[in-house]
Amino acid sequence: MAYRLTVLGTGYLGATHAACMAELGFEVLGLDVDAAKVASLQAGNLPIHEPGLEDILRRNLANGRLRFTSSYEEAADFGDVHFVCVGTPQKKGEYAADVSYLDAVIESLAPHLRRDCLVVGKSTVPVGTAQRLSDKLARLAPVGEAAELAWNPEFLREGFAVKDTLHPDRIVLGVHSEKPEKIMREVYASMLEHGTPLVITDYPTAELVKVAANAFLATKISFINAMAEVCEAAHADxxxxxxxxxxxxxxxxxxxxxxxxxxxxxxxxxxxxxxxxAGELGADQALTFLREVDAINMRRRARMVDLARELSGGSFRGCTMAVLGAAFKPNSDDIRDSPALDVAVKIAEQGGKVTVYDPVAQENARRAHPELNYGASALEAARGAHVVLLLTEWQEFVDLDPEELGSVVASRKIVDGRNALDAETWRAAGWHYRALGRP
Structure with a gap:
């Protein structure tokens, strides 16, 4: 059977999933309650920067496999499989996730479900959410338990989302019966034929896979950054x-x-x-180490400000600082919780004149922090700077010519926040080079 798919929510995850599933040959209807976003996507314009995605979006709009709507009734009538791709941001003033957008999708979609269908959650959620939403779906849908739920967490890396969607390193599926498994095996048939591992499990395990993976990666990053703290104290590299x-x-x-x-x-x-x-489940002691992982991560930002202040003679007042990078990582325009912008703002608050340049995230940064200055290029941002800070490892920054950059700055001082540059090359060009965790 050729299933027709809907994708509910067209943010980073949803826009990527909708376009890529259409690229695989499915008829796809994307839904968003934001009418302006729907119109923009229907016109072939992405709200995000993601390499290769806009071409896929426009190609599948043109061939008719992909379109967008803001009508839940239309989505319910159209789709056999409904992918839920809305965000679960952190609650204000709390650590907990806000799952209200997920509930809103189920509450809006379910009353229109009058035939057998499958709803597939892809969002990152607190364990226990899937079972609760499954119960709500069966309760609110006219078709009752024939509207089944599966949980299929996403593992997208920003900057590589197209590859990660079309050629995932694994597919995890949480189900309560054989029917959802059969349907999803057909939906992902092309990936499974290419040998993508498939893990069939229950709801709670599927929900835990994504958060466990992210906890492990965060721990690994903070581990080496903790070693950087020790290296600085021990004069090691x-x-x-x-x-x-x-x-x-x-x-x-x-x-x-x-x-x-x-x-x-x-x-x-x-x-x-x-x-x-974990605290709600009475297993909070199992994850207390993540508090230190989080704390190490935030200390890196404070240490970067300290290093920049040292190179500024002990105070930022009267100093011009160039910040190269605003996105939280290269190949993305995402500035959410960006370490680079966090450092830039803190230096400005302490009296420094900060000029930021980012090749892609510039406008997002300007909207979020209009109090900062912005340059049209790395050289323009660095003109007259007393200290240059490389805070997002865009390739164009890694490839900078130390002599050319040196010709526009007030003093040749650089702090490499990503350990992305060759220290000896920059020192040979007369730069005072500093980096986190290095002599």
Missing amino acids: VKQLSLALSYDERIGGRFLNPGLGFGGGCLPKDIRAFMAR
Whole structure:
């Protein structure tokens, strides 16, 4: 059977999933309650920066496999499989996740479900959410328990979302019966044929996979950054330490890059929500280590400000600072919980004149922080700067010519917040080079 798919919520996850499932040959209807976003997507314009995605979006709009709506009734009539892709942000003033958008989707969709269908949750949620939503779906849908729920967590990396959707490293599916498994095996048939591992499990395990993965990655990042703190105290080089550790097959080198730490819309809020949910389940002691993971991560930002202040002679007042990078990571325009912007704002609050440049996230940063100055290029941002801070490891910053940059600054001082530059090359060009965790 050729299933027709809907994707409910067209943010980062939803827009990517809708376009990529259409690319796989499905008829797809994307839904969002934001009429302006629907109109923009229907016109072929992405609200996010994601390499390769806009071409896929426009190609599938043109061939008729993809379109967008704001009508839940239309979505219910159209779809056989409904993917729920709304966000679960951190609650204000709490660690816990806000799942109200998920409830709103189920409450809006369910009353229109009058035939057998499958609702598939892809959002990152506190364990126990799927069972609660399954009960609510059966209760509110006219078709009752024939509207089944499956949980299929996403594992997208910003900057690689197209690849991660079309060629995932694994598919996890939480189900309560054989029918959802059969349907999802057909939906993901092309991936399974190429050998993508499939894990069939229950709701709670499927929900835990994503948060457990993010907790592990956050722990690995904070581990090497904790080692950077020790290296600074011991006058050792964390970059060399990381290299030596990476050759141990039990450890590996991925996510073992010392620097400014993690940010974005996933890792920080997911580990906090994981801790909050473990507390509700009476298992809070199992995750107390994540508090230190979070604390190490936030200390990196404070240490970066300290390093910049040291190079500024002990005070930012009267100093011009160039900040290269605003996105939380390269190949993205996402500035949510961006370490780079956090550092820039703190320096400005302490009296520094800060000019920011980012090749993609510039306008998002300007809207969020109009109090900062912005340059049209790395060279323009660095013009007259007393200290340059590299805070997002965009390739164009890694490729900067130290002589060319040196010709526009007031003094050749640089803090490499991502350990992305070759220290000896920059020192040979007369730069005072500093980095987190290095002599």
